Amino acid sequence: MAQLTVPREKxxxxxxxxxxxxxxxxxxxxxxxxxxxxxxxxxxxxxxxFYDYYLTRGIMRFIGLKNYADAFRDEVFRQAAWVNIRIIxxxxxxxxxxxxxxxxxxxxxxxxxxxxxxxxxxxxxxxxSATGMAFRMIMLPEYGPLNYIIGKLLGRDxxxxxxxxxxxxxxxxxVIASVWHAMPFVMLILLAGLVAINQExxxxxxxxxxxxxxxxRDISLPLLKGPLFVAFLLRLIELIKMFDLVYLLTQGGxxxxxxxxxxxxxxxxxxxxxxxxxxxxxxxxxxxxxxxxFALMQITRRREAVA
Amino acid sequence: MTSRYLFTRRLRAVxxxxxLCVGILVAVFPFYWIVTTSFKYSxxxxxxxxxxxPTDYTLDHYDRLFARTDVNALPFLKxxxxxxxxxxxxxxxxxxxxxxxxxxYRLGGDKARFAILTGRMLPPVILVLxxxxxxxxxxxxxxxxxxxxxxxxxxxxxxxxxxxAFFEDxxxxxIDASLVDGSTELQALVRIVMPxxxxxxxxxxxxxxxxxxxxxxxxxxxxxxETQTLNMLMVxxxxxxxxxxxGPAAATVVLGILPPFVLTLFMQRYLVSxxxxxxxxx
Numbered sequence: 001m002a003q004l005t006v007p008r009e010k011x012x013x014x015x016x017x018x019x020x021x022x023x024x025x026x027x028x029x030x031x032x033x034x035x036x037x038x039x040x041x042x043x044x045x046x047x048x049x050f051y052d053y054y055l056t057r058g059i060m061r062f063i064g065l066k067n068y069a070d071a072f073r074d075e076v077f078r079q080a081a082w083v084n085i086r087i088i089x090x091x092x093x094x095x096x097x098x099x100x101x102x103x104x105x106x107x108x109x110x111x112x113x114x115x116x117x118x119x120x121x122x123x124x125x126x127x128x129s130a131t132g133m134a135f136r137m138i139m140l141p142e143y144g145p146l147n148y149i150i151g152k153l154l155g156r157d158x159x160x161x162x163x164x165x166x167x168x169x170x171x172x173x174x175v176i177a178s179v180w181h182a183m184p185f186v187m188l189i190l191l192a193g194l195v196a197i198n199q200e201x202x203x204x205x206x207x208x209x210x211x212x213x214x215x216x217r218d219i220s221l222p223l224l225k226g227p228l229f230v231a232f233l234l235r236l237i238e239l240i241k242m243f244d245l246v247y248l249l250t251q252g253g254x255x256x257x258x259x260x261x262x263x264x265x266x267x268x269x270x271x272x273x274x275x276x277x278x279x280x281x282x283x284x285x286x287x288x289x290x291x292x293x294f295a296l297m298q299i300t301r302r303r304e305a306v307a
Numbered sequence: 308m309t310s311r312y313l314f315t316r317r318l319r320a321v322x323x324x325x326x327l328c329v330g331i332l333v334a335v336f337p338f339y340w341i342v343t344t345s346f347k348y349s350x351x352x353x354x355x356x357x358x359x360x361p362t363d364y365t366l367d368h369y370d371r372l373f374a375r376t377d378v379n380a381l382p383f384l385k386x387x388x389x390x391x392x393x394x395x396x397x398x399x400x401x402x403x404x405x406x407x408x409x410x411x412y413r414l415g416g417d418k419a420r421f422a423i424l425t426g427r428m429l430p431p432v433i434l435v436l437x438x439x440x441x442x443x444x445x446x447x448x449x450x451x452x453x454x455x456x457x458x459x460x461x462x463x464x465x466x467x468x469x470x471x472a473f474f475e476d477x478x479x480x481x482i483d484a485s486l487v488d489g490s491t492e493l494q495a496l497v498r499i500v501m502p503x504x505x506x507x508x509x510x511x512x513x514x515x516x517x518x519x520x521x522x523x524x525x526x527x528x529x530x531x532x533e534t535q536t537l538n539m540l541m542v543x544x545x546x547x548x549x550x551x552x553x554g555p556a557a558a559t560v561v562l563g564i565l566p567p568f569v570l571t572l573f574m575q576r577y578l579v580s581x582x583x584x585x586x587x588x589x
Contacts, residue, residue: 006497020412022492023408023410023412023414024406024414025404026404026405026408027404027405027408027409029401029404029405030401030402030404030405030463030467032460032472033401033456033459033463034314034426034460034463037395037434037438037456037457037459037460038426038429038434038460040432040437040441041433041434041437041438041441041457041524042434042437044437044440044441045433045437046438046459048437048440055393073371081515084319101326102327102330104329105323105326105327106408108325109320109323109324109327111483116327116331118331119331119335120327120331120334121333121334122334122335122338123334123337123338125564125565125567125568125571125572126337126564127517127520127521127538127563127567128521128523128562128566129521129523129538129541129542129563130560130563130564131337133341133541133542133545133556133557133560134337134340134341134560135337137337137340137341137344137553137557138337138340142534143352143353143354143355143357145340145359147360148356148357157354157356158355160383178335180333180334184334195317211342237427237428239432240372240430241431241432243430243431243523243524244524245524247523247524247527247542248523248542254526260430261430262430262432263432264433265432265433265436266432266524266528268437269435269439270435270436270439270495270528275436275440278436279437282432282433282436282437283433285430285432285433288431289428289429289433290425292428293425293428297421299422
């Protein structure tokens with residue numbers, strides 16, 4: 001109810017504190033929690049990175065910078081980074097090619113678009129864990145349907161691909177599951193971008209005699225740059241963090257050929273409980289992520305300045 | 308001339324629809340496979356070639372999850388619901404005031420926004436190991452509180468980011484009017500802004516619920532016997548040595564998919580903006 005009141009006198013604290021100080025109370029709980037849960041663990045990580053600390057054996061010995069020296073020379077970590085890079089490159093190419101083609105296809109049809117989009121986006125509704133589980137079942141070498149379907153497409157009964165046990169194929173099981181899971185997301189963002197493009201541009205270009213390839217190359221593609229960039233950024237972030245699918249599908253195996261950086265850090269720290277080295281590796285990952293975030297922000301800013 | 312034009316247009320439509328059909332088949336197949344596996348008899352799970360269209364169905368696997376004692380899914384289901392719900396309420400409660408002040412007064416300016424986004428980019432594994440050590444000292448491992456706090460690291464920034472976008476569209480005149488009428492800012496926020504923004508808040512809350520529901524890494528590392536969620540049950544069942552756990556594993560996956568499925572149907576409209584973090588400027 002509306003109610004008239006006399007402006008109150010300034011009392012006690014109000015005289016000391018800056019004007020509008022209450023504003024800073026609103027974000028305070030969230031900020032305190034985030035700071036406690038992000039800065040505190042990082043400080044912890046930095047402290048333990050100077051120790052040789054095995055949780056299970058109860059050893060804790062100060063060793064200075066040895067963990068850092070080890071991390072620099074760590075072949076397995078380098079290999080894990082390489083796994084990440086390969087997954088990122090292949091997945092991004094596949095996701096964006098398929099996502100763009102499907103978005104264009106959805107955009108071009110007139111009948112049944114809503115239903116088709118809903119069916120195509122089924123993977124979004126399924127969590128990463130469930131995706132992993134589904135592909136574990138589908139990719140079973142002898143009983144899973146995937147090998148039989150590939151066989152049919154090649155005119156045979158069956159192909160003998162050991163998706164999780166073969167060192168050449170294991171990484172592909174990760175790529176396939178992650179592309180399946182993420183492609184509809186890319187498609188949705190691109191489709192939203194396509195729908196937002198002004199129809200009159202196409203009409204005008206058509207009157208000028210432009211073919212459909214020209215329409216795509218000179219109108220759709222330039223105007224899709226924004227959505228493409230957003231989708232690219234978000235997918236890149238997800239793929240760098242990649243952990244769940246590795247845990248569910250291959251556990252980094254066989255012979256560690258599918259270990260991503262996240263999985264390796266988890267493995268060292270929480271499987272072997274080699275805590276000191278684990279936190280050192282996670283600090284490396286942190287610096288890497290920050291450098292990348294910063295670079296991407298710079299690119300975004302420059303893009304905005306140009307636009 | 309016209310007929311040839313019509314012909315190529317038809318042909319193109321056919322190609323486009325065929326392509327979309329293949330896409331739909333690929334998108335839906337794993338989902339179909341999981342659902343049918345959960346209803347198939349165990350003998351159909353391991354047959355060569357696989358049974359694509361089972362002729363008889365059974366509720367046995369669901370029965371094993373609930374009625375019998377060997378795999379009791381109820382505690383896992385309960386944990387999933389309790390954790391996701393607590394996490395949702397907690398994150399929304401601390402994010403609403405934060406998003407309000409950040410968008411209305413632009414506190415912290417671009418730096419705050421950058422920090423929020425970077426928080427979202429951190430690989431969880433970086434924090435998991437130190438958190439595990441800290442929680443060990445505080446006896447927070449294997450507790451609801453510990454997991455809810457851990458979820459808020461990644462949910463908080465997401466919720467604030469989404470809510471800020473909604474607050475920016477909210478007419479400030481309404482708040483100013485109620486301030487003139489003598490209510491305090493907090494009262495205005497709770498009694499006037501929040502009811503008007505209820506639909507948006509519900510959407511953000513559902514996103515938070517889903518992030519908690521889908522979590523694997525935190526419950527894997529910071530959880531324990533008393534806080535195992537459905538996701539952990541799936542993993543345990545599928546990694547179990549016996550072939551008999553294949554069916555219950557599929558049934559658990561179906562149970563785990565259901566809430567996200569229903570919620571996403573409700574949120575169709577907000578999906579794109581939500582997934583792209585409330586439309587990062589591009």
